């Protein structure tokens with residue numbers, strides 16, 4: 749039984765980075781936000797990734813090269829399956 753029929757957890761996880769970057773449509777942003785608000789499985793991952801991006805954003809002020817590092821780390825996380833399943 750699912751509490752959130754609009755999106756399943758795998759769909760949310762796959763789009764979490766784009767959600768955090770604000771690169772989705774307003775409608776999809778709203779759908780994912782609603783899912784995260786009620787899903788105990790996705791919300792911790794959302795908090796982790798948001799904090800990760802916050803740290804990088806703060807560091808980027810002094811170290812512009814970290815943009816490249818961020819891309820590499822994100823790719824590595826996706827390889828590890830942390831940014832989505834399948």
Ligand SMILES: [Zn+2]
Pocket residue numbers: 756757758760783787788789790791
């Ligand atoms: Zn979920």
